[in-house]
Amino acid sequence: MSTSNFTRRGLLKTSAVAGAGLALPTYLSAANHAGYTNAPQGDTVTLGFNVPQSGPYADEGADELRAYELAVEHLNGGGDGGMMNTFSSKELTGNGILGKKVEYVTGDTQTKSDAARASAKSMIEKDGAVMITGGSSSGVAIAVQGLCQEAGIIFMAGLTHSNDTTGKDKKANGFRHFFNGYMSAAALAPVLKNLYGTDRNAYHLTADYTWGWTQEESIAAATEAMGWNTVNKVRTPLASTDFSSYIAPVLNSGADVLVLNHYGGNMVNSLTNAVQFGLRDKQVNGKNFEIVVPLYSRLMAKGAGANVKGIHGSTNWHWSLQDDASKAFVKSFGTKYGFPPSQAAHTVYCQTMLYADAAQRAGTFNPCGIAEALEGFEFDGLGNGKTLYRAADHQCFKDVLVVRGKENPTSEFDLLEVVEVTPAAQVTYEPDHPMFAGGALGTCNPGA
Amino acid sequence: MDAIILQILNGLDKGSAYALIALGLTLIFGTLGVVNFAHGALFMIGAFCAVTLQRILSLSTVTLSKTETNFLGQPAEIKTPYVESWFGPEAGAAIIDWSVPLAILFSIPVMIAIGFIMERGLIKHFYKRPHADQILVTFGLAIVLQEVIKYFYGANPIPTGAPEVFKGSFDFGVLLGFDPNTIIYPYWRLVYFGFSALIISAVFAFLQFTTFGMVVRAGMADRETVGLLGINIDKRFTIMFGLAAAVAGLAGVMYAPINSPNYHMGMDFLVLSFVVVVVGGMGSLPGAVLAGFMLGILESFASMNEIKSLIPGIDQIIIYVVAILILLTRPRGLMGRKGVMEE
Structure with missing residues (x-):
C-alpha cells in the first residue's frame, strides 16, 4: 500500500516540479531552505570523489579520477573547458560553482561496500564534502547512495549498471547518469x-x-x-x-x-x-x-x-563518437593524459558538470535545491545527445550505443566500433516497470 | 557420457594447476617447516614473467606515420618491434608469438632468484617462530608483491596469448566415436596438463634419484640428525625454496594464456592450494599431487548443471565439504605423516 502512495506522490511532485520549471525557470523554492549538511564556508566548495583506487577495478577508478580532476580544472576556469563549451546549459562560466573555487578530496572504495561507506563518511564528516560521487560497482553505489541519503548529501553515481540503483534501491538524494541493464x-x-x-x-x-x-x-x-x-x-x-x-x-x-x-x-x-x-x-x-x-x-x-x-x-559512451561534445571531451582528456577517456571517465565528468550546473541554477548547495534543479532537467551537449534526468527515479534517459569488438583495430584503444545508436525512446520504461518496482524515492534529505 | 568426459578433462586441467602450486607449498613446508602464504604470489609473478618477456620482445622503434592519424588527429605512431628489424618481419613475429614458451627459460632464473631473496632476506628469520607469525609475515609479503605488480602493470588483466599453433581446440569426440564437436578441448589446456605432469615427475625424480634429493629427504625426516652428520642442510633447504619458487613460477607462466594474468590471480589460487595441501597431508608430496587432481575433478563435476540442479550452490562449496569430511575421517589428510604439525 505504502508503495503505491509514494508512487502517486512522486507523480504529483514530478508534474508540480515540471510545471514550476516551465513557468519560472529560475525560481527554485528549495533555495530558501535554511540549514543543510556541510554548507560551504568561505570561498571554496569541496566535492568528494569516491572511486576504487585499489582492488580489481583500480584502473577504472584511476580513469574516473582523471576525469574528475579534468572537470574540476574546467569548472575553475583552467584548460580548454572541454564539454562545458558544448553543454546546452550555459550557467557555468569557469568561475567555480556559485563563485566558489572547487576543491576535492578522494576516497578509496576498494570495490567493497563497507570500505566505500567508510571513505564516503570520512569525506563528509572530516573533509566537509558537500557532494559524493563515483564508484565502479552497483553493490558499492547502492551502499553509498543509502549513506548519502541519511547524511543529507547529494550522491552522483559513477559506473553502476544494475537496475536496482534507480529501481528498488533508488533514493531522493541519489542520481545516475550511467545507463542500466x-x-x-x-x-x-x-x-x-x-x-x-x-x-x-x-x-x-x-x-x-x-x-x-x-x-x-x-x-x-x-x-x-x-x-x-x-x-x-x-x-x-x-x-x-x-x-x-x-x-x-x-x-x-x-x-x-x-x-x-x-x-x-x-x-x-x-x-x-x-x-x-x-x-x-x-x-x-x-x-x-x-x-x-x-x-x-x-x-x-x-x-x-x-x-x-x-x-x-x-x-554508455565511446570515444570514437563524432558529435561536438564527445570530440571536445576526447580532445581535452587526450591532450592532458595522452590516451582517450573510458566510458567510466565520461559518465563521472558528466555527473560533476551536471551537479555544478544544478547548483548554479538552484543558486544553492542545498541538496534539496540541487535535487529539484536536476529533476526533470533536459540537456544536450554532453556526448549522449538529448538527455532527460527523470524526476520519478533520478535516472538519465539518453541514447544507448550498441558496439562490436573491432576486427582490425588500428591502436590499443581502438577495440570497439559503434554499430548502432539506439534512440532514447526505445530504451525508456515506465517508472513502475516490474523490473524497477519495489522501492520508493522518498523525500530529499538536506541533513543538518 | 560426453559431459562426464569433458568434466574429467577439465578437472585434470584445474587439478594440474592446484597440484603444481600445492607441490611447491608442501616442499617448503616439508623442508623448512614454514607455512608460506606468499606462494600464490610466486605463481602470479611467474605469470607476469610471461607478460614481461612479451613486453620486452615487443619493444619497438616508434616512427610517425605520414598518412594515418591518432585519436587526437595528430600523426599516428607506427611501432616496429626491434626483434622484427633484427631478425626480419617473419622471424620477429614468430619470436613474439612464442613469447610464453620462451618465458619458461626466462622465468626459471628470475624465480629462483626471487625465491633466494625471499628466503634469505625474510623467511629465514621466522624459522623458529610460531606458525602464526610465519603466516602473518608471508601473507603480508604476498600483499606487498601484489601491490608492486599492480603498480607496474595496472589492475586490469593483460592478455598473453599462446602461440598461434596452439589456438583452437582438439576434437576428442571423434577419436572416441562421438559426433564431431561434442567433446572438444583447447590445445593449450592439454599442453598445460602435459607440462604439469612433466614438472611433477621431474621434481619427484630429482628428490628420489639424486644425492641432493636424498639429503633433502633425510633432512625432511630428521633435520637435526642430518645437521649433526656435518651436512649443511640450511643451504640445501634454501636451494629447495628457490626450486619451489621456480615450480610455482612455471605453473604461472604456462597459465598466462589460459586466463589473462592480473595482480590478484595468486590469491585466487592460494586458499584452494592450502586446502589441497591439508587434504593431501601436510608435508606429503604425493599427497599434494593426488589431492590436487582429486579436488580439481570434484570441482568440475560439481559445476555440472545436473548436479547443481540437485544441490544448488554445490560448486562453490564442494572442495570445502570434501576437505571437512576427509579431515574428520583422516585427521592427517590422505597421505600425511605422523608427527607433522602435531607437536
Missing part, C-alpha cells in the same frame, strides 16, 4: 534479432550478485520477447577465475548463443575461456554459435585481447 537489453535485442534471427536458443552465464541478476533478467526478457528460447541460466560465483567447467556444459546444451552477464575480470576470463573452447567456430542447429556480452567496457575488453572481435554488446 534494462536499457542495454532494450538496445541490444533488435540488433541481435537482425543479426541472428528470431529462432535462437540462449544460454546465460551470470555473475552471482545484484548487477548480474538484473542484467540477466533484462536481457532474457528482451530476447524472449523477440522469440528466443532461454535454455539455461547459470549463476557463477563472483570469485570464479576459471570458467571452463561452466563453459563445457554449453557445448552440448543445444544452445546456439551464449550470453555472458559478466563484468570486469569475470568477463575477461569467461569470454577468453569460451573462445578457447572453440564456441565461436561451432555450428549448432545449422547456425553459427554466437556470444553476446551485454555490458562492454573498453578498459576491460583490452584484457580479453583478440577474443572480443566480432562480439556484440552495449556501452
Whole structure:
C-alpha cells in the first residue's frame, strides 16, 4: 500500500516540479531552505570523489579520477573547458560553482561496500564534502547512495549498471547518469534479432550478485520477447577465475548463443575461456554459435585481447563518437593524459558538470535545491545527445550505443566500433516497470 | 557420457594447476617447516614473467606515420618491434608469438632468484617462530608483491596469448566415436596438463634419484640428525625454496594464456592450494599431487548443471565439504605423516 502512495506522490511532485520549471525557470523554492549538511564556508566548495583506487577495478577508478580532476580544472576556469563549451546549459562560466573555487578530496572504495561507506563518511564528516560521487560497482553505489541519503548529501553515481540503483534501491538524494541493464537489453535485442534471427536458443552465464541478476533478467526478457528460447541460466560465483567447467556444459546444451552477464575480470576470463573452447567456430542447429556480452567496457575488453572481435554488446559512451561534445571531451582528456577517456571517465565528468550546473541554477548547495534543479532537467551537449534526468527515479534517459569488438583495430584503444545508436525512446520504461518496482524515492534529505 | 568426459578433462586441467602450486607449498613446508602464504604470489609473478618477456620482445622503434592519424588527429605512431628489424618481419613475429614458451627459460632464473631473496632476506628469520607469525609475515609479503605488480602493470588483466599453433581446440569426440564437436578441448589446456605432469615427475625424480634429493629427504625426516652428520642442510633447504619458487613460477607462466594474468590471480589460487595441501597431508608430496587432481575433478563435476540442479550452490562449496569430511575421517589428510604439525 505504502508503495503505491509514494508512487502517486512522486507523480504529483514530478508534474508540480515540471510545471514550476516551465513557468519560472529560475525560481527554485528549495533555495530558501535554511540549514543543510556541510554548507560551504568561505570561498571554496569541496566535492568528494569516491572511486576504487585499489582492488580489481583500480584502473577504472584511476580513469574516473582523471576525469574528475579534468572537470574540476574546467569548472575553475583552467584548460580548454572541454564539454562545458558544448553543454546546452550555459550557467557555468569557469568561475567555480556559485563563485566558489572547487576543491576535492578522494576516497578509496576498494570495490567493497563497507570500505566505500567508510571513505564516503570520512569525506563528509572530516573533509566537509558537500557532494559524493563515483564508484565502479552497483553493490558499492547502492551502499553509498543509502549513506548519502541519511547524511543529507547529494550522491552522483559513477559506473553502476544494475537496475536496482534507480529501481528498488533508488533514493531522493541519489542520481545516475550511467545507463542500466534494462536499457542495454532494450538496445541490444533488435540488433541481435537482425543479426541472428528470431529462432535462437540462449544460454546465460551470470555473475552471482545484484548487477548480474538484473542484467540477466533484462536481457532474457528482451530476447524472449523477440522469440528466443532461454535454455539455461547459470549463476557463477563472483570469485570464479576459471570458467571452463561452466563453459563445457554449453557445448552440448543445444544452445546456439551464449550470453555472458559478466563484468570486469569475470568477463575477461569467461569470454577468453569460451573462445578457447572453440564456441565461436561451432555450428549448432545449422547456425553459427554466437556470444553476446551485454555490458562492454573498453578498459576491460583490452584484457580479453583478440577474443572480443566480432562480439556484440552495449556501452554508455565511446570515444570514437563524432558529435561536438564527445570530440571536445576526447580532445581535452587526450591532450592532458595522452590516451582517450573510458566510458567510466565520461559518465563521472558528466555527473560533476551536471551537479555544478544544478547548483548554479538552484543558486544553492542545498541538496534539496540541487535535487529539484536536476529533476526533470533536459540537456544536450554532453556526448549522449538529448538527455532527460527523470524526476520519478533520478535516472538519465539518453541514447544507448550498441558496439562490436573491432576486427582490425588500428591502436590499443581502438577495440570497439559503434554499430548502432539506439534512440532514447526505445530504451525508456515506465517508472513502475516490474523490473524497477519495489522501492520508493522518498523525500530529499538536506541533513543538518 | 560426453559431459562426464569433458568434466574429467577439465578437472585434470584445474587439478594440474592446484597440484603444481600445492607441490611447491608442501616442499617448503616439508623442508623448512614454514607455512608460506606468499606462494600464490610466486605463481602470479611467474605469470607476469610471461607478460614481461612479451613486453620486452615487443619493444619497438616508434616512427610517425605520414598518412594515418591518432585519436587526437595528430600523426599516428607506427611501432616496429626491434626483434622484427633484427631478425626480419617473419622471424620477429614468430619470436613474439612464442613469447610464453620462451618465458619458461626466462622465468626459471628470475624465480629462483626471487625465491633466494625471499628466503634469505625474510623467511629465514621466522624459522623458529610460531606458525602464526610465519603466516602473518608471508601473507603480508604476498600483499606487498601484489601491490608492486599492480603498480607496474595496472589492475586490469593483460592478455598473453599462446602461440598461434596452439589456438583452437582438439576434437576428442571423434577419436572416441562421438559426433564431431561434442567433446572438444583447447590445445593449450592439454599442453598445460602435459607440462604439469612433466614438472611433477621431474621434481619427484630429482628428490628420489639424486644425492641432493636424498639429503633433502633425510633432512625432511630428521633435520637435526642430518645437521649433526656435518651436512649443511640450511643451504640445501634454501636451494629447495628457490626450486619451489621456480615450480610455482612455471605453473604461472604456462597459465598466462589460459586466463589473462592480473595482480590478484595468486590469491585466487592460494586458499584452494592450502586446502589441497591439508587434504593431501601436510608435508606429503604425493599427497599434494593426488589431492590436487582429486579436488580439481570434484570441482568440475560439481559445476555440472545436473548436479547443481540437485544441490544448488554445490560448486562453490564442494572442495570445502570434501576437505571437512576427509579431515574428520583422516585427521592427517590422505597421505600425511605422523608427527607433522602435531607437536
